[in-house]
Amino acid sequence: MNLLWLILVPLLTSIAVLLVQKKQQVKWIALSGATFQLVLAFILLFVYKNEIASGNTDSFLFQQKYEWFPSWHISFHLGVDGISIAMILLTAFVVIAGVLVSWNTEKMTKEFYFMLMILSFGAYGFFLSLNLFVLFFFLEIAVIPKYLLIGIWGSGKKEYAANKLALMLMGASALVLVGMLGLYFSNSQRTFDLIELSQSEIPVYIQRICFPLLFVGFGVFTALFPFHTWVPDGHSSAPTAGSMFLAGISMKLGGYGCLRVAVYLMPIAAKEYANIIIVLSTIAILYGAFATMMQKDLKYMNAYSSISHVGFVLFGIGMLTQTAITGAVIQMVSHGVMTALFFAVIGMIYERTHTRQINEMGGLLKVMPFITTVFFIVGFCSLGLPGLSGFVAEVTVFMGGWEHPDFFHRFATVLACMSIVVTAVYILRAISKTAMGPIKESYLNLKDARWNEKLAAIILVTGILAIGIAPFWINDLIKPGAEIIMQKLSMPH
Amino acid sequence: MNEFFILMKPELMITVIIFILLFIKLSGTIKNDLLLLIIQVLLLLNFLAAFFFNTSGILFDGMYHTDELIAFQKCILNFGVYLISLLFADWFMNTEHLSEFFLLMLSSLLGLDFLISSGNFLMFFLSLELATIPLAAMSNFDLEKKISSEAAMKMILSSAFSSGIFLFGISLIYGATGTINFTELPAQLNGNFLQILALVFVITAFAFKLSIVPFHLWTADVYEGSPIAATSFLSVISKGGVAFVFISVLYKVFQPMHEVWYNIIMLLSIITMIVGNLFALRQQNIKRFLAFSSIAQMGFILVGVSGNSQQGTSSVVYFILIYILSNLAAFGVAAAISSQTGKEKIDDYKNLYKTNPVLCWVMALALFSLAGIPPLAGFFGKLFLLNAGASNANYGFILFAALNMIVSLYYYLKVIRSMFMDKNENPLEKINIHPSTKFALIICSAGIILAGMLSWIYDYIQSLS
Numbered sequence: 001m002n003l004l005w006l007i008l009v010p011l012l013t014s015i016a017v018l019l020v021q022k023k024q025q026v027k028w029i030a031l032s033g034a035t036f037q038l039v040l041a042f043i044l045l046f047v048y049k050n051e052i053a054s055g056n057t058d059s060f061l062f063q064q065k066y067e068w069f070p071s072w073h074i075s076f077h078l079g080v081d082g083i084s085i086a087m088i089l090l091t092a093f094v095v096i097a098g099v100l101v102s103w104n105t106e107k108m109t110k111e112f113y114f115m116l117m118i119l120s121f122g123a124y125g126f127f128l129s130l131n132l133f134v135l136f137f138f139l140e141i142a143v144i145p146k147y148l149l150i151g152i153w154g155s156g157k158k159e160y161a162a163n164k165l166a167l168m169l170m171g172a173s174a175l176v177l178v179g180m181l182g183l184y185f186s187n188s189q190r191t192f193d194l195i196e197l198s199q200s201e202i203p204v205y206i207q208r209i210c211f212p213l214l215f216v217g218f219g220v221f222t223a224l225f226p227f228h229t230w231v232p233d234g235h236s237s238a239p240t241a242g243s244m245f246l247a248g249i250s251m252k253l254g255g256y257g258c259l260r261v262a263v264y265l266m267p268i269a270a271k272e273y274a275n276i277i278i279v280l281s282t283i284a285i286l287y288g289a290f291a292t293m294m295q296k297d298l299k300y301m302n303a304y305s306s307i308s309h310v311g312f313v314l315f316g317i318g319m320l321t322q323t324a325i326t327g328a329v330i331q332m333v334s335h336g337v338m339t340a341l342f343f344a345v346i347g348m349i350y351e352r353t354h355t356r357q358i359n360e361m362g363g364l365l366k367v368m369p370f371i372t373t374v375f376f377i378v379g380f381c382s383l384g385l386p387g388l389s390g391f392v393a394e395v396t397v398f399m400g401g402w403e404h405p406d407f408f409h410r411f412a413t414v415l416a417c418m419s420i421v422v423t424a425v426y427i428l429r430a431i432s433k434t435a436m437g438p439i440k441e442s443y444l445n446l447k448d449a450r451w452n453e454k455l456a457a458i459i460l461v462t463g464i465l466a467i468g469i470a471p472f473w474i475n476d477l478i479k480p481g482a483e484i485i486m487q488k489l490s491m492p493h
Numbered sequence: 494m495n496e497f498f499i500l501m502k503p504e505l506m507i508t509v510i511i512f513i514l515l516f517i518k519l520s521g522t523i524k525n526d527l528l529l530l531i532i533q534v535l536l537l538l539n540f541l542a543a544f545f546f547n548t549s550g551i552l553f554d555g556m557y558h559t560d561e562l563i564a565f566q567k568c569i570l571n572f573g574v575y576l577i578s579l580l581f582a583d584w585f586m587n588t589e590h591l592s593e594f595f596l597l598m599l600s601s602l603l604g605l606d607f608l609i610s611s612g613n614f615l616m617f618f619l620s621l622e623l624a625t626i627p628l629a630a631m632s633n634f635d636l637e638k639k640i641s642s643e644a645a646m647k648m649i650l651s652s653a654f655s656s657g658i659f660l661f662g663i664s665l666i667y668g669a670t671g672t673i674n675f676t677e678l679p680a681q682l683n684g685n686f687l688q689i690l691a692l693v694f695v696i697t698a699f700a701f702k703l704s705i706v707p708f709h710l711w712t713a714d715v716y717e718g719s720p721i722a723a724t725s726f727l728s729v730i731s732k733g734g735v736a737f738v739f740i741s742v743l744y745k746v747f748q749p750m751h752e753v754w755y756n757i758i759m760l761l762s763i764i765t766m767i768v769g770n771l772f773a774l775r776q777q778n779i780k781r782f783l784a785f786s787s788i789a790q791m792g793f794i795l796v797g798v799s800g801n802s803q804q805g806t807s808s809v810v811y812f813i814l815i816y817i818l819s820n821l822a823a824f825g826v827a828a829a830i831s832s833q834t835g836k837e838k839i840d841d842y843k844n845l846y847k848t849n850p851v852l853c854w855v856m857a858l859a860l861f862s863l864a865g866i867p868p869l870a871g872f873f874g875k876l877f878l879l880n881a882g883a884s885n886a887n888y889g890f891i892l893f894a895a896l897n898m899i900v901s902l903y904y905y906l907k908v909i910r911s912m913f914m915d916k917n918e919n920p921l922e923k924i925n926i927h928p929s930t931k932f933a934l935i936i937c938s939a940g941i942i943l944a945g946m947l948s949w950i951y952d953y954i955q956s957l958s
Contacts, residue, residue, distance in 0.1 A: 069948045071804070071955040072880060133876075140867045147906065151914045159914055163906060170902050174895035177876070181883040181891060209888070 001047045001062050003078045006088065006124045009036050010095075014117035023109045027099075030113040034096040037120065041085075041092035045477075048085055052480065059484045060130060060195065068134075073191050077131040083329050083481035086474060087127045087256055090336040093463050094248035095120045098241035100456035101344045104351075105153070105239075112153060115145040116241060123249045127256060132180045132192040135261070139176070139221075139253060143169050146250065149242040150234060161230075161237035168220060168230040175217030176257070182210040183265065197265050198488065204268055211269035215262040215277070221254025222314060223307045225284035235303035240347030243299065247306050248340035252332045255313040259325065259485065263317060267489045270320065275408065277318030282412045284311035289422035298346045298356045301430060302339060305382060308419055309335045309390075315416055316397040319409065322486045324400025327393055329478045334381075334389035334467055341378045341460040345371060348453050349434070352446045358430055363439025368448040372435045374457045379427045381464050384420050389467035394420065396475075500550045500559050503567045504610075506542055507603045510535045511596060518592045525586050529578070532595050533929065536575040543568035551612065555674055558612040562957040566737045566810060567606050573730045573817045574602055579933035580825040581722040583832040586927075588720075594634055597627040598726055605734035609741075614663045614673035617738075621659070625652045625702075628731060631723035632715055644718025651711040655701030662694025675746050682749040689753055695742070696757055702735040703791050705761050706768040713772075716784035721831065724780055725824040728787045733813040736794055740809050744801065751801050758799045759890055765792030766893075770900040777838050779827045782904070783820065786863065789901055790816060793878060796894045800881030806958040808877035811951050815862065815874040815944055822859035822937035825930060826852050833924050839908055844917035849924050853912045855934050860905040862941045865898055873945035 013033030017026050051061055060079035068076045080088070098116060105112050118141065125138030143166055151162035184192055186206040191197060202210075220227040231251075235243045263270045288308025295301040309331070316328025348371050349364065350356050365372040381388035384395075401413035449457065467474055498505065513535065517523060549560030578585075578595070585591055604624030611617040629652065633645035667673050669688045670681035682688055697708065704712040716724045743754055769789030776782040794816075797808045829852065830845075831837045846853045862871035875898065883891045926934070944950055 067948075069951060071807070071952055072877070137867050137872070140872065144861060144866050148909075148913065151910060159910055162914075163903070163910075166906060167899055167903055170899045171896065174892070174898060177879065177895050178883075178888055178892045181880060182888055184880075185883060185886060213892075 003062050003128050006040055010117050010121035014114050017113045026110050026113050030099050034099045038092040038096050041089050074133045078128045079130045081481040082477040084127045086333050090333045091123045091249050094340045097456040097460050098244045100452045102241040103452040115149050118145045119245050126253050130194045140173055150238045153239040154237040156237045158237045161233035165230045165234040172217045172220035175213045179210040179213030207266040207269035211262055211266045215258055218254040218257035222251050223310050225280045228307045231307055232303040236299035243343040244340040248336040251310055252336050255332050259317055264485050274318050274320050278412050281311045281314035282415050285416045285419045289419040292426045296358055302342045306339050312397050319401045321400045321403045322482050324397055325482045326478050327396030327400050331393035334393040337460050337463040338381045345375045358433045361434040362437040365435040366439055367446045370449045379431045383424045383427045387468050389464045392471040499546050504606050506539050507599050511599050514592050514596055525591050528591055529585050533578050536578050540571040540575045543571050555612045556616045557610050559610050563609050565957055566609055569814050570730055570734055576821050576933050579929045581828050582927040582929045597631050601627040608738050612675045632719040635720045640718040644715045647711045648715050655698045658694050659698030662691050665691035678746050679749050684750050699739045704788050705791055706765040709788050713781050713784045717781045721828040729817050729820050740806055758795050762792045762795035766897040773904045779837050796882040797878035800884050803958055804881040807955040808881040810954050812874035812878055815870040818937050818940040819859045819862040825934050826856045829924055829926050834921050839911050842911045843915040844920040845912045848920050855938055857909055858938055858941050864902045864905040870941050870945035
């Protein structure tokens, strides 16, 4: 399969959006582009499964390599393994749902969809690239659309939030850049190529310098404690689709980068620094959970709970066992779909009630049964109810953590487990306050979800159920990728 | 004789244009719009001619030398001047002494061309003066404004000062080595105290021209006071030309002392980035804002200069090409707005997107490119500068430069925020853009979008250097 399609479709969609004039045309072009992306992602999944079933054992399939800047040995190198396909599927799901929920955007519709498509362009390119330079290029492409999305279409302290997000992510990119250059000049071939780098021996002292730079750099995207501060402001000020993209896709860029670049290329340093990662991510998990308890605003609630949930991703990576890494990837996908749905539902409720304060709501189940039901589903997924994706992901991470026999790892796992109780508290409280109880009179005339909102919710709920009920397919998908990383980690040095 | 014409083609072309302008001026009054059209056509021809018959060679016993890279550098400068003649059409139309302005600008360009080609410090000094003195007159071109004369005064005083320092440096070099010829110098340099002193003086003189901290003090006032066409020539073309020479002097002439100048360049780069960025944060006037941001950009260029390799040369030349495109686009938008409304403050741009979406997007492209955001050309330019600098394995320095990009992003975003996000009931009215300005802005925008991703541009420069 030609992977360029996955990059070209969002790019062409964004250009097409710019060229037309009417709002209706803009929306339909964006929707058809997003549908096309989803179809492509599924095709990729099936082609990949076929290849694996027919016995192809290459670590990266469908590789394509084009010379880009020959004088720097930079080539446009694409390729996928199971992990990147999982992330691409996630991206496709979130993009189409994001396009659907923003169907009624009135303000500068054209520019809005253009930004969304550029964001998805960056995300696909990032997950596909096998060259650090290309990876960085796509990582940075997404920064400005995020800034403009929050700053122009956002609400609340939007300028402040947009600035904070852009500057913190830019700072993170600076760290990534320097780490990347360190790797580039450390090998005799002078290459940015991920595969060539993984085959070359990177000196240990370079690993010790570059690993923190790259891990922290990517970690900022994934709300690594103490660099998580952009998350609450950014997510809660963004427009609905913007929050969905930020929490659903953008935070996963960081997790993927930590895994694919930092851990995969520098296994020795990864083992050395693993304990620090575990400590920081455990703090993030607990801090995020307790901070969520204090929130009164639904969006802030989900933003802080994202910090806690994404902490599991870094926690799983820090454990460095195959189960834990698989769990981390499942958690990325699961949390991506779940949090996108969460923000979508919050957006739907806010559009109707014009408030996001939990205390001001009540009895919404009576007037909008569909939206509230989805709210229940996503809430249960968040607190880890079996049968939904959150349970699968978190249990896998905990099992991976428990595989370590020593006290430190097990104690950290127990601490992380405790966050689930806290999650249950805040989720159940939020659900009961909004959905149950007496309803305000002014809410009696509120309408339930429209077709586009229903479609978006159904698509994302399907994703949650697909992982929750039948986790083995995603497990099989990720397994080869996780095995390659484990091979690198278990190599004697 | 034939060789003379071919090798000196860029300089001769400019001289011919200068003479044509003089004759037009002498032969009576001619309307500004026709004159501007003639100038634009001549400059276009001048730019196109730079693509042909480029060979390397030496003239006048090594006083003058040229090769394909030098020809390309001159071509970049010609391109920039052509863009200037298109961009500021509104201002040119209304100025009383149009032909004089271009006479001065072309003289300065001629000086820069000779500067790039000079193979001897004597020639070097003469052409530097030729490049600088017209600039002072250009700064003074808003004759009725006091601030413009002040700018010219500051310009002439500071450049006289830097010339003095430079001459002192040259005499020290002559005293220490007995030669001022570029090809003979490297063999004589051994890094003794006198030579280091001479090197410091020469770098100081360059630092004045490139407005590198702490020799930048004239920059902001001159930029603010000069008419915007002069400002853009000063900040883009003149700086670009001097930066080309700076590289070749450091890499070729002072190569034996590269350990000495590496440390100096690194230090200058760090303080230039800090000061440029910090001062840019607080600016309200768009011209001053661009002045300080260009100081910070110069600090960034020094990162590439410190690379001391073929990659260093090519990344600096490439960055300057991109810098010309991006900065001229920003100046072009600012000029279009200020010539019609007289507003030059960033706060005046509030909610400009409502009335002038296209201008806002061009400005946004230019500023994002200057900030180094992909997929725009500035991203590639900055990344290659950092790559070139990182070849010395001085990662602390590179990290510092990369972190400085965050500060610069903050103030570029300030302008973006003002245009796109801030609320304002009465934004500036719809701006009528002169057709030639429009054309130039299209060229700049296309360049900003494409010059990075089309890798052959960089590869071409790399193959020349």
